[in-house]
Amino acid sequence: MLASAEQSGSVVPVILLGSTGSIGTQAREVIDAHPGRFHVVGVSAGGSSIEVLAEQIVALAPAFVGVARDVREELVVAVRALGGQCPQVFVGEQASVDVVRASVERAGEDYPGLVPVVLNGITGGVGLSSTLAALECGARLALANKESLVVGGALVKNAMRFPGQIVPVDSEHSAIAQALASGVHERGLTSPVVSGRSEVADLVLTASGGPFRGRTREQLRGVRAQQALAHPTWQMGPVVTINSSTLINKGLELIEAHLLFDVAPEHIIATVHPQSIVHSMVTWCDGATTLQASPPDMRLPIALGLTWPERLEGVEKPLTWTAASQWTFEPVDNETFPAVDLARFAVGExxxxxxxxxxxxxxxxxxxxxxxxxxxxxxxxxxxxxxxxxxxxxxxxxxxxxxxxxxxxxxxxxxxxxxxxxx
Incomplete structure (x- = not known):
């Protein structure tokens, strides 16, 4: 097996997919804050933010770039305007897949013996082909594109070439992975098993409740996109934010947790936690519960996804305990927000x-x-x-x-x- 960068003390070769989106830009912040720790070999984006992509190309100097839309000429002009030169550019629906394959091959040449990390921050089911490509190439997959696992299911799991190849980047699943790691006998991402039985009783996914927490179905008649996009805690892309407002995101996360951690859907619980400080929990067979808590900042699970199981220093400010604070939890209103039950039905069908x-x-x-x-x-x-x-x-x-x-x-x-x- 290839060595991790943690084991060798070398840089981490990284491929950023969805580089101009919310996950990609925050990953860039993590990378910039740790100079010399990462080498971005390839990036890909949809092509709607040419200026942002051009700036990333000039600053990060990737060997390969992918854009889903055919905006190659515009991109070359934008990069030259910033005083840079465009690297090899792949265009089309398979551009991200092409970037993964070319970048993993280049990383193998430049960093022999190291496992490159593909951060899949693409939004939607379109990210499935890139997820499969990363796994098949033998890269470690930092997965923020939950939809590709939800859609691909067993195909994705069967494409894994070594245990722990997928590291979840969703804050909830990162929290569960961290909680599970605290209870395993050998550090990893699977449920702790002792004498052939799992010690895990339940996984608990926390939900902020979104902008409509506490409202009844009747009160939600006629709400507009601007209201649904006003998330009280997280800064996310529009699709993820709307999914948070309906709690479809929590349904997708239930399916993802089932697939990642091999826990039956009926043992995956959602609870509303409006403070968004506790990011998820594991309840053990003896009645104990382990939770992961941190400020609501995606840079922490992104950073951990890039360097798992190593932790980088100073990714975000820790919680403080010198002032009074309150964490609250409440059940999901399944009548107003039926999406979690719908997801549980779907994965069981x-x-x-x-x-x-x-x-x-x-x-x-x-x-x-x-x-x-x-x-x-x-x-x-x-x-x-x-x-x-x-x-x-x-x-x-x-x-x-x-x-x-x-x-x-x-x-x-x-x-x-x-x-x-x-x-």
Whole structure:
């Protein structure tokens, strides 16, 4: 097995996917704060933020760049305007995959014996191909793109080439990984098992509750995108923020936790914690609970994902204990926010139901932001699509792609045909 950078004391070769998004830009802050610790070999982005991408190219000097949109000429001009030269640029739907493969190969030449880290910060199910490519190339995958695991399921797990190859970057799953690591007999990311039985009783996912915590379904009629995008705690991209408002994000995280940690869905609990200080918990078979707490700052799980299991110094300011504070927890209102129960149903039905849930949700979120559907229609319509789906027991990649396409088409049909007067 290749050595980690921690073992060798060398730099960490890094490939940043979704480099101009929320995760990518915060990863850049971590990298800039630790000069000499990281070498960015490749970056990829959607192509909507040319100026940001050009600045990253000049500052980080990656060998490879990928853009989903064909904006190569604009990018070259923007980089030259900053006094730099564009490296090799891949363009198209597979640009991120091309960047992963080329960058991992280059990292092997420049840093023989080290495991490069691919940070997948792409938004949505489109990140699946990049996740699979990173695993198949033997890189360590710092996974912020939960949708690719939700969609890919067993395909993603079967693509892993060594234990602990996937390191979760979502704050909740990073918290669970840290809590599990505190209880394992050999440091790792799997549930502690002693004498053939797991010591884990439950995983507890914390949710901020989003901007609509405490409201009833009736009170949420007619809410607008601007309201749903006003998250009280976290600064995130629009899709993730809308998902937080519906708690679909917590449903996706339940599926992700089930797949990452091999814990049955019925033993994964969600609780509302508006302070967003406790990021998730593990309850053990003896009744003890281990939690991970820190300020709500994504740079900590990003940094840990880049260097796992080593911790970098000074990533964020620790909590202080000299002033009074209060942490509160409350159950999820499943009547107003049925998304968590919907996800639990989906993962229990078949291996393709989670892919359908995610694809339909992406359509509905876009439609809501565009003003085509009301907020209440998001989860209601996703639920309708999920319940219509006929699942596949042991799907191939083609089966998963087909399920996503069907869900996308069916969700669009329901959006066009929708009657939203009472929402």
């Amino acid at each position: 078949s291996a393709t139901h989670p892919a359908v849930l995610n694809a339909a949700n992406e359509v509905l979120v876009d439609a809501f932001i565009a003003g085509e559907v009301p907020w209440l229609a998001i989860v209601d319509t996703v639920s309708a699509v999920v319940h219509e789906h006929t699942g596949v027991v042991d799907p191939s990649l083609d089966d998963i792609v087909a399920a996503q396409r069907w869900a996308d088409q069916r969700a669009r049909e329901l959006v066009r045909a929708g009657q939203w007067k009472d929402m």
